Amino acid sequence: MSDYAILAENLSYWYNSLIAVDHISFQVERGEVLGFLGPNGAGKTTTVKMLIGLLKPKAGKATMLGMDISTEVEKVQNKIGVCFEVTNLYEQMSALENLNFFAQLFSVKNFNGLELLKRVGLSGREKEKVENYSKGMKQRLMIARSLVNKPEILFLDEPTAGLDPVSSEEIRNIILEEKKRGVTIFLTTHDMWEADKLSDKVAFIDRGKIVALDAPLNLKQQYGKRALIAKIQNDDGKYEEKEITLDTPETPMGISNLLQKGKIITLHSEEATLEDIFIKITGRGLL
Amino acid sequence: MINFHIIKTLVAKELKLFMKNRFFALITVLGMFFYILVYFLMPKTVNETLKLGIYAPTIPPILEQFQGEGLKLDSFDSEEKLKNAVLQGKVSAGIAFPVDFMKIIATGERPTLKLFILSNLPSEVKSAVELMLNELILMQTGHPLSVEVKQEILGYDMLGKQIPPRKLIIPLLAFILILTEGWGLATLIAEEIEKKTIQALLVTPITIRDIFIAKGITGTALAFIQVTFFLIITGGLSKEPLLILTTLMMGAIMITGFSFLIGSVAKDFMSVLGWGIIMFFGMSFPSFNILFPGAIITDWIKLIPSYYLVETIYRVINYGYGWKEVWLYLIYILAFSIGLLLLGTLSLRRRFQ
Numbered sequence: 001m002s003d004y005a006i007l008a009e010n011l012s013y014w015y016n017s018l019i020a021v022d023h024i025s026f027q028v029e030r031g032e033v034l035g036f037l038g039p040n041g042a043g044k045t046t047t048v049k050m051l052i053g054l055l056k057p058k059a060g061k062a063t064m065l066g067m068d069i070s071t072e073v074e075k076v077q078n079k080i081g082v083c084f085e086v087t088n089l090y091e092q093m094s095a096l097e098n099l100n101f102f103a104q105l106f107s108v109k110n111f112n113g114l115e116l117l118k119r120v121g122l123s124g125r126e127k128e129k130v131e132n133y134s135k136g137m138k139q140r141l142m143i144a145r146s147l148v149n150k151p152e153i154l155f156l157d158e159p160t161a162g163l164d165p166v167s168s169e170e171i172r173n174i175i176l177e178e179k180k181r182g183v184t185i186f187l188t189t190h191d192m193w194e195a196d197k198l199s200d201k202v203a204f205i206d207r208g209k210i211v212a213l214d215a216p217l218n219l220k221q222q223y224g225k226r227a228l229i230a231k232i233q234n235d236d237g238k239y240e241e242k243e244i245t246l247d248t249p250e251t252p253m254g255i256s257n258l259l260q261k262g263k264i265i266t267l268h269s270e271e272a273t274l275e276d277i278f279i280k281i282t283g284r285g286l287l
Numbered sequence: 288m289i290n291f292h293i294i295k296t297l298v299a300k301e302l303k304l305f306m307k308n309r310f311f312a313l314i315t316v317l318g319m320f321f322y323i324l325v326y327f328l329m330p331k332t333v334n335e336t337l338k339l340g341i342y343a344p345t346i347p348p349i350l351e352q353f354q355g356e357g358l359k360l361d362s363f364d365s366e367e368k369l370k371n372a373v374l375q376g377k378v379s380a381g382i383a384f385p386v387d388f389m390k391i392i393a394t395g396e397r398p399t400l401k402l403f404i405l406s407n408l409p410s411e412v413k414s415a416v417e418l419m420l421n422e423l424i425l426m427q428t429g430h431p432l433s434v435e436v437k438q439e440i441l442g443y444d445m446l447g448k449q450i451p452p453r454k455l456i457i458p459l460l461a462f463i464l465i466l467t468e469g470w471g472l473a474t475l476i477a478e479e480i481e482k483k484t485i486q487a488l489l490v491t492p493i494t495i496r497d498i499f500i501a502k503g504i505t506g507t508a509l510a511f512i513q514v515t516f517f518l519i520i521t522g523g524l525s526k527e528p529l530l531i532l533t534t535l536m537m538g539a540i541m542i543t544g545f546s547f548l549i550g551s552v553a554k555d556f557m558s559v560l561g562w563g564i565i566m567f568f569g570m571s572f573p574s575f576n577i578l579f580p581g582a583i584i585t586d587w588i589k590l591i592p593s594y595y596l597v598e599t600i601y602r603v604i605n606y607g608y609g610w611k612e613v614w615l616y617l618i619y620i621l622a623f624s625i626g627l628l629l630l631g632t633l634s635l636r637r638r639f640q
Contacts, residue, residue: 052490053489053490054486054489054490074492074494075492077490077491077492078492080490082487082490084483084486084487086483088482088483088484088486088487089484089487090300090304090484091482092304092307092308093303093304093307097303101296101300102487102491104292104296105293105296105297105488105491105492105493106491106492107292145487
C-alpha cells in the first residue's frame with residue numbers, strides 16, 4: 001500500500017490553448033492536511049476536479065490511496081468525500097433525505113443519518129426542507145454529506161466561505177475531528193488564517209504551477225521577516241514603537257537597550273503571514 | 288455492468304423530486320383530470336345531416352320529397368336572407384331558384400340556379416352539395432346537369448362511419464400527456480445542472496451511464512403510466528391493447544430523448560419552458576392534422592417524429608388497424624426514438640462533462 005494518500009506526478013490539464021494546470025507534482029501523506037492556496041484562476045479547481053474524477057488529466061498521473069485516478073476512478077470515489085464551494089444540495093428534500101440518498105449511492109450499511117446530523121449541529125431540523133436552511137446550516141449539511149461514506153480523503157473547497165465566525169469555528173472543529181480520525185484532508189481556501197491553523201502543509205499554486213510547498217512554519221521561516229516589535233512608553237509619557245531584527249549580531253544588544261530604555265507596553269514577534277509569503281513569491285495577491 | 292441498486296436509488300430520487308415540484312405535481316394530477324374531462328365533453332356522435340338553405344318563390348315539388356335522412360332544407364323568404372344564413376353558418380350552403388323555375392323547366396329551357404357556398408367550406412361538404420343539386424335536377428327534369436361532378440374520397444372513406452370528435456381527440460390528448468411529462472423531466476435535468484447537484488453525483492461511485500439510465504426510466508415511466516391510465520379511462524385500449532401500449536412506450540422513449548436534448552441546452556426552468564413550448568407546437572402538428580384533416584400540408588408533416596406515433600394510435604383506435612397494417616410506422620417510431628435518445632444522451636453527456 002502506498003504511504004501517500006495523494007501522489008501527483010506532472011499532472012496537467014489544458015482547455016484548448018489555455019494551460020490550467022502545468023505539470024504539477026506533490027504528495028500528501030495519510031492523515032495530513034494540505035492547504036491548497038492560490039488566487040482565482042490559478043488552477044486550484046482544475047487540480048481538485050482531476051483528483052476527484054470530474055476531469056481526466058491531459059498529461060501526467062495521480063494516485064490516491066495507491067489507486068490511479070484515471071483508471072480506477074470509481075474505486076477512488078468510494079474512498080473520498082467532497083464538499084464543494086457552491087452549495088449543491090437537493091433543496092426540495094430534507095437534510096435526512098439528502099444524507100440517506102447519498103448513503104445509498106455509496107452502499108453504506110447501517111447508516112445513521114441522525115447521528116451525523118447531530119454531529120454537525122443540525123439535529124432537530126432533519127425533516128425540514130433544505131431550501132429553508134440558512135447558509136451556515138447548508139454548509140454544515142454539505143460537510144455532513146461529504147462524511148457519509150466515512151472517507152479516507154476529504155476534499156474541502158472553501159468550507160467556511162461567507163459564514164459567520166461561529167459557524168466557521170464549528171466547521172473548523174469538524175475538520176479537526178476528522179483529522180484526528182486520521183482522514184487526509186485537501187483544503188482549498190482563500191482564508192490564510194484558516195489554512196495556517198488547520199494545515200500541516202500548504203501548497204501555493206500560481207498560473208498552473210506549484211510555486212511553494214512546505215509546512216506553514218517552514219515557509220514563514222524561509223520567507224518571513226523575523227523581528228520583535230515593542231511598544232514602549234518613554235519617560236516623557238510618549239509612546240514609541242521599536243523594531244529589533246532577530247538572528248543578527250546586534251540582536252542581543254538591541255533587546256538589552258529596549259529593556260533599559262523605558263516601560264514596555266507590548267512586545268511581540270513579527271511573523272510573515274502566508275499571504276505575505278505568497279506575494280513575495282509570486283508578486284501578486286491571493287484574491 | 289448495470290448496478291440495479293444504484294439505478295433504483297436514482298429513480299426513487301427523481302420521482303421524489305418530481306412529486307416535490309409543486310408545478311409538475313399539480314399539472315400531472317390536474318392535467319390528467321382535465322384531459323379526461325375534455326374527452327368526455329367532446330361529442331360522442333357525429334351529426335351527418337347536411338343542412339341546406341333554399342330560396343324558391345315557387346317551390347319545386349321535388350324538394351318536398353328530397354328532405355329526409357341526411358338532408359334538412361330550410362326555406363328563406365329572399366335571396367338576401369339566404370345569403371346571410373350561409374354567411375352566419377346557419378346552413379352549409381344555399382340554393383336560390385329563379386321565380387319562374389317550373390315554367391322554364393316546362394319549356395325545356397335551362398334555368399339558372401344560384402349556389403351560395405362559403406369559401407372555407409370543407410371540400411367534402413362542397414362535393415355533397417354539388418351531388419345533391421345534380422340529383423335534384425335529375426329527379427325534377429329527368430336530365431342530368433350539364434356539369435360533370437366527380438367525387439373523390441380524400442383520406443379514408445368514412446361514409447356511414449364518421450369518427451366522433453371524442454375519438455378524434457384521443458391521439459392529441461395522449462400525446463400532450465406524454466409531452467407534459469417530458470417537460471417535467473427536462474426541468475429536473477436542467478435543475479440538476481444549474482444547481483450543480485450533478486457534480487455531487489459524479490463524485491460518488493455511480494457513472495454517467497447510471498444517471499442516464501435512471502433519468503430515462505423515470506421519464507419514460509412517468510409518461511407511459513399516465514398515458515396508459517388515460518387510455519384505460521377513455522377506452523383507448525379496447526382494440527389491440529398490446530399494439531397501443533408498445534406504440535406509447537416507444538413514444539415515451541422518444542419524448543425522453545427530446546427531454547434530454549432540452550435539458551442539455553436549457554439553463555433554468557424558464558429556459559425549459561421556452562424550449563418546451565417550441566417542442567410542444569412542433570410535435571403537436573400531426574395531432575392537429577388528425578383533428579383538422581387537410582388543414583396542414585401533409586408531405587412535410589411526415590418529417591415530424593410524432594407523426595407516426597399519433598397516426599398509429601389514431602388508426603388502431605379508430606379503424607381497428609393491427610400489427611400488419613402499422614408495422615412500418617412502428618419501425619419509424621422505433622428509429623426516431625432510438626435516434627432522439629442517442630442524440631439527447633450525447634448532448635447531455637457533453638453538458639455534464
